[in-house]
Amino acid sequence: MSPIAQHTIVGTPFSTFTRTITLGLHRKGIPFQQVHTAPHSATADAHHPFGFLPTLIIPGDAKIKLRESQAIVRYVDRVAPEPSLHLPEGDSHLPEQMWEVSDLHGLSGFPKVEGGVVKKRVAAGDQGKLSDAEIREQLKDGVAELKRFLAVIESLMAPEGYIFGENLTWADYFLYPLIADLEAIPEGEVIGTRIHEWVAKMKALPEVEKTFENTLAAGGRPPSD
Known part of the structure; x- marks a missing residue:
């Protein structure tokens, strides 16, 4: 598998949702740089239609931006399925x-x-x-x-x-x-x-x-x- 390119996460570490995503990026070994900005700042507004945090900028010519934590998590799991952050099949809980x-x-x-x-x-x-x-x-x-x-x-x-x-x-x-x-x-x-x-x-x-x-x-x- 080829190495994962560096991503960009837009959001201050003070943001709880941003920290949720950076916790996962570190766990999965996905390299990233972080743009420290507050919600509803000019920078946040430039990346999210409502100025919320975080936004994940996907590397590549298209410069695709993913907003909203659930969408970002699904992307992270797809490009780096291991280590898994899901409940395994057969667990006493439903996944x-x-x-x-x-x-x-x-x-x-x-x-x-x-x-x-x-x-x-x-x-x-x-x-x-x-x-x-x-x-x-x-x-x-x-x-x-x-x-x-x-x-x-x-x-x-x-x-x-x-x-x-x-x-x-x-x-x-x-x-x-x-x-x-x-x-x-x-x-x-x-x-x-x-x-x-x-x-x-x-x-x-x-x-x-x-x-x-x-x-x-x-x-x-x-x-x-």
Whole structure:
């Protein structure tokens, strides 16, 4: 098999969806360069019709751009099927359940973790006008929704190991950036034991270390462009 050419990923490491994709690119050994840009920036708008992140630019004369994480993941799996990030056939779960859980992370987890709590906490902290008690009061409803989401996710996880036990899958990569952000703020105190154990296992992965720089936990903020 010929070597895979270098790709370009458009998106800041601060973006959870961008980190999901870069985790997979590292795992699959797909070389890439990263354009650090915030959502809705001029650069993001030039690559995505709605300015969202990430966009994957495919090498070649056509310069095809893939937007939306699910489309990018399917491309990554096609050009680099191994190591697999899917549930194997014959597993106690249906292989499609991996996508079910991944979608729950993106469609329910992102608004509850990021929109409802993390982004508001970070913005309030950066402004420095409110006390911790005042911030917590503002986040009270969001934290209640966050707790419900975390309880649902824990109920779907295997008793130990990754989300699906010994099988590392895309579901882990879709959830990890959200939980890593949550761990970086005081509201991370609501994370339960099972998810903490899972986080420790994820942190042992080389791709997690390689994608840490410029994330919220590393003290990063989105680029200003």
